[in-house]
Amino acid sequence: MNRHQLSTEHxxxxxxxxxxxxxxxxxxxxxxxxxxxxxxxxxAKMGRMGLFGxxxxxxHGGMGGDYFALCLALEELARVDSSVAITLEAGVSLGAMPxxxxxxxxQKKAYLPRLTSGEALGAFGxxxxxxxxxxxxxxxxxxxxxxxxxxDGTKSFIxxxxxxxxxxxxxxxxxxxxxDGRPEISSILVPAGTPGFSVGQKYSKVGWNASDTNELxxxxxxxxxxxxxxxxxxxxxxxxxxxxEGRIAIAxxxxxxxxGCVDESVRYAHERHAFGSAIGTYQAIQFKIAEMEARxxxxxxxxxxxxxxxxxxxxFKKEAAVxxxxxxxxxxxxxxxxxxxxxxxxxxxxxxxxxFYRDAKILEVGEGTSEVQKMLIARELGxxx
Numbered sequence: 308m309n310r311h312q313l314s315t316e317h318x319x320x321x322x323x324x325x326x327x328x329x330x331x332x333x334x335x336x337x338x339x340x341x342x343x344x345x346x347x348x349x350x351a352k353m354g355r356m357g358l359f360g361x362x363x364x365x366x367h368g369g370m371g372g373d374y375f376a377l378c379l380a381l382e383e384l385a386r387v388d389s390s391v392a393i394t395l396e397a398g399v400s401l402g403a404m405p406x407x408x409x410x411x412x413x414q415k416k417a418y419l420p421r422l423t424s425g426e427a428l429g430a431f432g433x434x435x436x437x438x439x440x441x442x443x444x445x446x447x448x449x450x451x452x453x454x455x456x457x458x459d460g461t462k463s464f465i466x467x468x469x470x471x472x473x474x475x476x477x478x479x480x481x482x483x484x485x486x487d488g489r490p491e492i493s494s495i496l497v498p499a500g501t502p503g504f505s506v507g508q509k510y511s512k513v514g515w516n517a518s519d520t521n522e523l524x525x526x527x528x529x530x531x532x533x534x535x536x537x538x539x540x541x542x543x544x545x546x547x548x549x550x551x552e553g554r555i556a557i558a559x560x561x562x563x564x565x566x567g568c569v570d571e572s573v574r575y576a577h578e579r580h581a582f583g584s585a586i587g588t589y590q591a592i593q594f595k596i597a598e599m600e601a602r603x604x605x606x607x608x609x610x611x612x613x614x615x616x617x618x619x620x621x622x623f624k625k626e627a628a629v630x631x632x633x634x635x636x637x638x639x640x641x642x643x644x645x646x647x648x649x650x651x652x653x654x655x656x657x658x659x660x661x662x663f664y665r666d667a668k669i670l671e672v673g674e675g676t677s678e679v680q681k682m683l684i685a686r687e688l689g690x691x692x
Contacts, residue, residue, distance in 0.1 A: 320376055324383040336388040339517040340662055345470055346517050349391055354425020359398055363407060368420035375614040378559035385563025389666040390517035392560045397466040400553040402429025405477045409537030409545050427474035432462035432523055433546060449480035449495050455529045456495050462523040469506040469521035473499050479542045494542035496534040503528030514665035551624050553674050554631040558610035561634035561670045564663055565603040568645035571660050572596050575649055595644050602637035609633045625687035632680040635670040642667035
């Protein structure tokens, strides 16, 4: 890809996912959302399409594509529904990617084929009840005892962690202390069903109601020493690498929601009549929708740029933070404006914009708050840490 134009392969993928989202997801997702039910059938279809394997090589069961391909898929899914999109995003960038980037060959062989096919989902256990943005405040511990890691602690807000097809969670835990007294944080792979590992409460959420989010509890949970993912003491650094990539993916998802708001508002502006004319004939509505399109377009260019830098092997931390900040703001602003265009109907769950409004806010929080993005951008500009 260049920074503004899709290759033939990327364009074909985008069109295929757009059709899937429109034909397979849109007609049924509202029911899942209202029941707060996980859409296993949709996830299985996504797996058969190869969406969970998009950025992984064929030797691991993937499609041999790249991370930008994943982002395009996320954007098109989120134009219709964010619960489905975040299930894919978390399954790939937080579930499978840590194993692909840092896992041993045995770990890759054991887990990646199922994760990249969508047959199974992985999760990443980072956030804790007392620490979100401050990941260095990890309280979960893991100690070596007779060739096993013994994990104790609690993780919060973990996506894809409690489904019937969840295969594993990669957990960050304090495994010791450095010479300067700071915690040594490592990543440890815990398979589902391991004694001492239990799925806690299922959260009652404002949005993303058709996605899976749970608390996880580890009590004297024992896994083999070989379940260390990457180097001991490098878990936090590994997480930062994963999060930089994930911010581009969340930006793409945010753009999809922002564009979905435009799509729905344009359609409704043609259909809805007031004072004898379609509301789309009134300049107040036209200007509002034009601003919404400008936001979505600008945010799309931002994540395209960040993705192209990443694929080129160039530094992209600042650009990823910019993309995530701009795109999440666009999603929130467009959701609010789309609700205004729809009037009272925008407050009804019968219309997609009701879901969009409920789903948008978390995009300014998850995978790094907007404040964290601003902090990262300032640091990359050379301002004091």
